[in-house]
Amino acid sequence: MAESQGFVIQNTMDEIIDGLYVGSSMAETDKEKLKSCSITHILTVASHYPPTHPEDFIYKSISIDDLPEENIIQYFPECNAFISDVLSVGGRILIHCMAGQSRSAAVTVAFIMQRDKLSLEDALQMVKEKRPQIYPNSGFLDQLELYYDLGYQVSANKPLYRRFLISHSAEHFKEYGSIEQVAAGADPSVHKGLPVQRLVRCKKCRRALVTETNILDHQAGAGQIAFSYKKRNSNGMDTPHAFPQNRACSSLFVEPMEWMDGVNEGLLENKIICPKCLAKLGAYNWAGAQCSCGKWITPSFQIHRNRVDEVRQR
Structure with a gap:
């Protein structure tokens, strides 16, 4: 200077x-x-x-x-x-x-x-x-x-970056009431080369739906949570790269997925239907929804646990 x-x-x-x-x-x-x-x-x-x-x-x-x-x-x-x-x-x-x-x-x-x-x-x-x-x-x-x-x-192939894009889309929805872009998770039934330790399948037809990297982690209880891409969570703990789900919850909260109807068309809410047998699995809403544990999840892509099987693989 x-x-x-x-x-x-x-x-x-x-x-x-x-x-x-x-x-x-x-x-x-x-x-x-x-x-x-x-x-x-x-x-x-x-x-x-x-x-x-x-x-x-x-x-x-x-x-x-x-x-x-x-x-x-x-x-x-x-x-x-x-x-x-x-x-x-x-x-x-x-x-x-x-x-x-x-x-x-x-x-x-x-x-x-x-x-x-x-x-x-x-x-x-x-x-x-x-x-x-x-x-x-x-x-x-x-x-x-x-x-x-x-x-x-x-790369949208990386779960943390997808979570950033989802968070960015959720903020855009809050501000403007529309979805600018969606980073959908890869369909494990189509992309066979994905490394998988935990697989969620439709209970009726056994079609693969999501893997552990597509599941949003949250602790049971009241309050609000959004898709997080930051290194540390609200408690100061390291955010894991795999996202285990609280077993006390009756639903799985996941990323928007390639196979979900209306996701790529910018629909703000819709039913989540199995793409193979058309069984109803849950629903999504960019404004959010409440989990059975009391947590409000934003945005909410909610799959009911009683409609799917969870398989752990070697």
Whole structure:
């Protein structure tokens, strides 16, 4: 930072690692500064922000607001690939948002986490040493923690990421009354290669329905629970990667599944029917439903235990 007439002026851009700069919108508009730093590429992480110098630099734009509920993790793989390609050929890149504090910082931290296989805390500290004013919002920090838990691989094949997407869809429903996107669990009857220790089957026709990774864990009792993707639960305990169900409950609460009618069409509630014999298994509702133990589950994809068999496999 520099001082001018008693005021502290924050740098518009700072070099974090060799060839990678983080900055504000002022940095993106300062052509002279960009040229002096030999910038060749600009990654814009801001909402509806048009390039200022499209003839002078190669741009990539991610349109996203600086809000905790925004899904920024979905962009980490393509941003990482873009940054890696630039740096691998000796290019120099500016990553910017509006203030150069939240969105651009989150993308930069994600890149460094993946490149150096670092935790969120270590990567964040590394960036802060070069640009102290960075401050990703709380939702972005949660998603960066999730990124670490996912092993830096953003894929709907991973249960934790599906739970994040389900949680994101539930928040969208609360705000707008509609479902934006659904991350449905893989149908174990179709995807035969799934590693399975516990299988839930229709009691009438024995068709495979869900595995242990599709089941939502909750403790019996009053209160409310939602799909959780965070590393720690409300009690501070580590959230397991397999999700055992409380045996005292008369229902299983599961993820939305590929075979459920209406899930991919955005229906807000519907019956859950066995896709083979059409036996009624339960119901789902994005507004939630109450378990027999008193817990309110949001969203609720509820399968009655007396309609299915649970099989443990070696």
